[in-house]
Structures are given as structure tokens and as C-alpha cells.
Amino acid sequence: MxxxxxxxxxxxxxxxxxxxxxxxxxxxxxxxxxxxxxxxxxxxxxxxxxxxxxxxxxxxxxxxxxxxxxxxxxxxxxxxxxxxxxxxxxxxxxxxxxEYDNINLMSKGQLKVCKNTINFASANPDPSQFPVEDFKRAINEVLDRDKGLAFGYQESKGYKPLRSSFTQFLKKYMDVEVAPEDLQIVSGAQQGIDIISKALINPEDYVITENPTYTGALSVFKGRGANIIGVDVNIRGINLSDLERKIVTYNPKLIYVMTKFQNPTTISYSQDTLEKLLDLANKYNVYIVEDDSLSGLNYMQEDNKINLKALDKNNKVIYVKSFSKLLMPGLRIGFIAYPPEMQEQIIKAKHSTDISSSGLIQRAMQLYLDNGNLEKHVEFMKKIFKKKYDCMNTELKALRKYGVNFIAPRGGLHFWIKLPKGVNALELYSRCSQRDVLIVPCNIFYVNPLGAANNTIRLSFAAVDEEGIIKGLNILKKELIYLLKCDNEYSEVHEEATLSPMI
Ligand SMILES: Cc1ncc(COP(=O)(O)O)c(C=O)c1O
Missing domain, CATH: 1.10.10.10 (Winged helix-like DNA-binding domain superfamily/Winged helix DNA-binding domain)
Incomplete structure (x- = not known):
């Protein structure tokens, strides 16, 4: 042998x-x-x-x-x-x-989770905190008021009173002025990205994304047959000089960014970067998709709330808003605010996708929003998330002595953690998952997963309570120490797993 x-x-x-x-x-x-x-x-x-x-x-x-x-x-x-x-x-x-168990699933937005899994991979809010009673009241009111109309086919563009309510929402929270005609209701931001791609991207077109980026966007662009070009991000946002070089080289159809609490790196763009990014969009006449799933969940009082769309004087920004993390992901409601010249293509893409979003949910959402319930609920969730954020921040700080490094985000639902030298993210992932702790290794977020430095993980605190955060990070600490060769303790925990969405 x-x-x-x-x-x-x-x-x-x-x-x-x-x-x-x-x-x-x-x-x-x-x-x-x-x-x-x-x-x-x-x-x-x-x-x-x-x-x-x-x-x-x-x-x-x-x-x-x-x-x-x-x-x-x-x-x-x-x-x-x-x-x-x-x-x-x-x-x-x-x-x-x-192919390795959960990683392939994660790259498709799914996860295998057991009953006792401590799930740092999912940014799904805890369903026990969903405002079920308030939403039930809104649904009942719609049913009494609109009867069968709530269940008929709806206008593809979306229920007009909801589009008007969303324009007021944009004005109030983002200082963005958009006409209801330039707003498309979508069944979640994921569908929003898909519809924009259907409207604008043809096979072999180039798309630029931040690198790392949201896996759901990568899969949409790949599905359209686009060539995806990644641009690094730094503490102020996308690397502008690299971006300009790549715009000149590839002449992209669009640039996809997350300017607030970027997923996965958690960074928020500085105002200077937002302005220069828009200058590039104007100079090279390229559209930017601004995916905004997390703004509203900021935990620092003095934060700059401006986003790209608010500065967009020349209609270069296609703004996508999700309510999955602010409210409830199962509602499947969001919107796109798009440049007026895109109206026909966007409506066509929405119609070919699912004709329209649910009439019942659109109507209930409009009442819920207009009654001030969303504002109340976001304040409620912010308090809950902030406690978990503080807990994770404290526990992670204690790991700094082992060489763990991170910049505490100013909001959102994730931490992006650089591992000590010599510790491989996939191996840490593998060891933690055998102890029923799920983390996301960085590779899946990269345009080219194999080229990624394999030394970063994303931890989300949305789906775990404070006790779970402490317990889970303690397990992660032990596995980290083991991989740093300071300890030799190891045991396996096996339990039957079920599938759940990762996002
Ligand atoms: C950056 C980003 N965009 C879009 C989505 C999808 O959101 P939705 O549930 O609204 O489709 C997510 C979900 O996590 C996300 O993180």
C-alpha cells in the first residue's frame, strides 16, 4: 500500500x-x-x-x-x-x-437547517416578531371593502394607490421624488433585479457588480447569459478607479450596487463615492441598479441617510426597494423606481414574469403603510435588531485576540469577519456546521469563487436570539482555536435537516 x-x-x-x-x-x-x-x-x-x-x-x-x-x-x-x-x-x-453539502445550496439561496441549528447564515427576521395582527386587520378591511376585486387580475404596473403611497414613502424617507407612473410594483427585490435584467440585458452583455456581491443578483445575471465583471469594494464604497477602467474596457449594460450596508461586506458608501459614481454613470451613459434592501435599519443616530437615487438628476439610477427585512419576506412586495424611458420594457418584463403581484397583498400593504404601521414596525424591529447587533459586536470583539478582524457595521443585519491568518473559511464553515452552527464562507459571494481569498465569513444576527448568538459564537471560537492548533477537542453532532431559504 x-x-x-x-x-x-x-x-x-x-x-x-x-x-x-x-x-x-x-x-x-x-x-x-x-x-x-x-x-x-x-x-x-x-x-x-x-x-x-x-x-x-x-x-x-x-x-x-x-x-x-x-x-x-x-x-x-x-x-x-x-x-x-x-x-x-x-x-x-x-x-x-x-458540491460540498450546504455550500452549493447557499450559492442558490437555500440552506439545510435542523431544529437546533444556530443559523448565522440567514438574514430572515424571526417570524414570531412579524406584525401578524395588524396585517390581518388590513387584509380583512380590504376583503370587506374590495371583495372580489382584490382577487382579479391587477394592472401589471401595480395597484395605483400603492404606487402613490410608495412615492410618498420615497419622499419622506429618502428625499427622492418619483411619479407613481415611474414606479413598478414587484414581488420582492429579487424579482425586481430579474425584471430589470429581462428588460435590459441580452446574452453576452457585460454587467459590473461589486465583488463580493449578493448571490441572488449573480444568479440572475448569469441566468441572462451576461458576462459579469467584479469590482472590489473598500471602506468608502466601490473602487472608483477600477470601476472606470472596467466601464471603458467592457462598456457594461448596467452596474449593480448596494450603497447601504452592502451585502455581504456591510459597508455604506460615502457621499463623495455616491457623487463620483453618478459622475461616471453620466460620463459613460450607463445605468446603475441601486439595490436597497436594508436602509431603515441604521443603528447610529448621526448616519448619512442619502442614497444614490436621491442625487440622481439625470435618471441614471434604477432603484430597487425590498420590504423583506423591514417587514415580512413572505409578503413578496417591493418596488422599482426607474427612469421614465424604461417604462415599456419594464412593464413587458413584469407581465411576462407573473402578470402582476398579488392584488390582495398590494391592497393590504397600501392600508398598512398609510395607517403608519410600517413606520411603527420598523422602529420596533430596530430595537430588537440593535440588541442582537450589540450582543454579536461584543462577542466578536472578544475574538479579536485570536486574530479575528472586522469593522462594526453602522446598520443592517450582518457582520463581515476576516479570519486569522492560516484559518480557511471553508474549513471553519465545515467544522461549525458539524456542530450545528451555520456561517457563510466568503467564496459564494464572489464573481469568481475560486479566485477569492478564502479568509472571510458573513455572520447574520437576524434569525438568532441573544442566547443563540452567545452560544453559537462560543462554538465558533472553539473551532477557530482548534484550527489555530491551540486545542484538539472535536465531536460530531448529527440531526436530520430540512431546506430553508438562506436570504
Ligand atoms: C441585497 C439583496 N437584494 C435582494 C434581496 C431579495 O429580497 P426580496 O426578499 O425582497 O426578494 C436580498 C435578500 O436577502 C438581498 O440581500
Whole structure:
């Protein structure tokens, strides 16, 4: 039996278990292990190549999934590969981290969660805090008032009184003036991005996004067959000089940004960056999609509330607003404020998508908004989120002594954490998920996941209470210490999992 010796590339974005799986796969293909031969035990191999047991377990599982080996209960892993078997192309091998349990699901906006999972991956607010009674009253009032009309086909553009209410909302909270005719009701911001893409993007067009960015937007642009070009973000917003270079090179159809509490980096654009970004849009005549899912959830009194749309004098900004995090994601309500010249394309795209958003929900939302309930509810949620934010901030600060680094965001629902040198985000993710703590490794947010420095994670506090935050971060701390080789404790926790949305 050939012994396994491997030189890991510790700087690589490819996790160690994938490197190990590839290496053993190669040994098998080269005939260094024969069919039915037993592989070294997990413990023995881990000790001999100086990695933790989980790395070997994951490497073996990966090889098993690919058909190289199989496990025999109580006995170990055996080679099943025969000389003429064709298993995978090298390209599939490189992408194989996406096959790894939840990560592929995460890149599609889904998660496997168990009853006891501490879910730092989801930014879903806690349903027990949803304003069900107030919304029920609004729905009942609509049913009494509008009867069957609430269930008929609606105007594709959206229920007119709701569009008027949203224009007042924009004026009051964003200082943005838009006519109700230039507003499209959508079934959530995700649909908003999709409709804009249908209206503007053709296959092979170029789209520029921040890098990292929201995975749901990446999947829409990919689905349209667009070429996606990423531009780094820094503490003030998108890197303007790189952006200008890429606008000149690629002549993009649109630029997609999140100017408030960017997902996942949590940064908010400075006013200077907003102004210069608009200058670029005007200079090169390119549209900018401003996706605003989190403004309203700011926890610092003195914050600048201006967004890009408020500064947009030349109608270059297509503004997308979600109410999923401010109110309830299941309502599937949001809107797009678009430049007037786009009206026809936007309505056509909405009509071909789902004809119109739900008439009942649009009408109830209009009453709910006009009665001042949304404002009240956002204030209520802000207090709850702020407590969780403070709790996570305190717990994370205590991890700084292990080399963890982060900038506390000024609002929103996430923290973006840089891991200590030598700790790989995918490995930390893998270890935490075996302890029922879900975190999001940075790769999935990048335009090119394999090129990403594999050293950052996103933690959301929306779906976890304070007790869970403390417990979950304590587990994360232990796994971090383990990976820093300060501790050796490890145990597995298994429970049946169900699917849930990640966003
Ligand atoms: C940046 C961003 N845009 C859009 C969405 C989708 O929102 P909605 O539920 O309104 O479709 C999300 C969801 O998390 C998001 O984070």
C-alpha cells in the first residue's frame, strides 16, 4: 500500500480537504491503490499528514461521491475505481467545493437547517416578531371593502394607490421624488433585479457588480447569459478607479450596487463615492441598479441617510426597494423606481414574469403603510435588531485576540469577519456546521469563487436570539482555536435537516 504524502498549498483558495481528495484521487488513478484495497484509516492518515480528522473525513466523502471509493460500515474506506472508469473532468474537480453539502445550496439561496441549528447564515427576521395582527386587520378591511376585486387580475404596473403611497414613502424617507407612473410594483427585490435584467440585458452583455456581491443578483445575471465583471469594494464604497477602467474596457449594460450596508461586506458608501459614481454613470451613459434592501435599519443616530437615487438628476439610477427585512419576506412586495424611458420594457418584463403581484397583498400593504404601521414596525424591529447587533459586536470583539478582524457595521443585519491568518473559511464553515452552527464562507459571494481569498465569513444576527448568538459564537471560537492548533477537542453532532431559504 502506497503511503499518502502531500504538500498542501496553504495560500490556495481551494480547501485542504479538496486538495487532499484530488491527491488521493490521482494516486488511485495512477494505480498506486488497486481496486478493493483499503485506504488508511481516518485517524492514521490525519496524523501522518498533520491535519485534523475532519479534513480526511471530508476528503474521503468527496472521493466517495465521485465514485472512487466506498465506505464499509465499521471497516473503513475501500477503492472501487477500476482502471477504465471515467470519473470527472478536471474542471468539475475544481468546482467540487460547490458540491460540498450546504455550500452549493447557499450559492442558490437555500440552506439545510435542523431544529437546533444556530443559523448565522440567514438574514430572515424571526417570524414570531412579524406584525401578524395588524396585517390581518388590513387584509380583512380590504376583503370587506374590495371583495372580489382584490382577487382579479391587477394592472401589471401595480395597484395605483400603492404606487402613490410608495412615492410618498420615497419622499419622506429618502428625499427622492418619483411619479407613481415611474414606479413598478414587484414581488420582492429579487424579482425586481430579474425584471430589470429581462428588460435590459441580452446574452453576452457585460454587467459590473461589486465583488463580493449578493448571490441572488449573480444568479440572475448569469441566468441572462451576461458576462459579469467584479469590482472590489473598500471602506468608502466601490473602487472608483477600477470601476472606470472596467466601464471603458467592457462598456457594461448596467452596474449593480448596494450603497447601504452592502451585502455581504456591510459597508455604506460615502457621499463623495455616491457623487463620483453618478459622475461616471453620466460620463459613460450607463445605468446603475441601486439595490436597497436594508436602509431603515441604521443603528447610529448621526448616519448619512442619502442614497444614490436621491442625487440622481439625470435618471441614471434604477432603484430597487425590498420590504423583506423591514417587514415580512413572505409578503413578496417591493418596488422599482426607474427612469421614465424604461417604462415599456419594464412593464413587458413584469407581465411576462407573473402578470402582476398579488392584488390582495398590494391592497393590504397600501392600508398598512398609510395607517403608519410600517413606520411603527420598523422602529420596533430596530430595537430588537440593535440588541442582537450589540450582543454579536461584543462577542466578536472578544475574538479579536485570536486574530479575528472586522469593522462594526453602522446598520443592517450582518457582520463581515476576516479570519486569522492560516484559518480557511471553508474549513471553519465545515467544522461549525458539524456542530450545528451555520456561517457563510466568503467564496459564494464572489464573481469568481475560486479566485477569492478564502479568509472571510458573513455572520447574520437576524434569525438568532441573544442566547443563540452567545452560544453559537462560543462554538465558533472553539473551532477557530482548534484550527489555530491551540486545542484538539472535536465531536460530531448529527440531526436530520430540512431546506430553508438562506436570504
Ligand atoms: C441585497 C439583496 N437584494 C435582494 C434581496 C431579495 O429580497 P426580496 O426578499 O425582497 O426578494 C436580498 C435578500 O436577502 C438581498 O440581500
Amino acid at each position: 502506497e503511503s499518502v504524502t502531500i504538500q498542501f498549498d496553504k495560500e490556495s483558495s481551494i480547501p485542504m480537504y479538496i486538495q487532499l481528495s484530488k491527491h488521493i484521487g490521482m494516486l488511485i488513478k495512477e494505480g498506486k491503490y488497486n481496486e478493493n484495497e483499503k485506504l488508511p484509516t481516518i485517524r492514521k492518515l490525519a496524523a501522518s499528514i498533520n491535519v485534523n480528522n475532519v479534513t480526511v473525513v471530508n476528503a474521503y466523502k468527496n472521493l466517495e461521491r465521485k465514485g472512487y471509493i466506498k465506505s464499509m460500515v465499521g471497516s473503513g474506506y475501500y477503492v472501487t475505481y477500476k482502471e477504465h472508469d471515467v470519473i470527472t473532468t478536471s474542471e468539475e474537480e475544481d468546482d467540487s467545493f460547490l
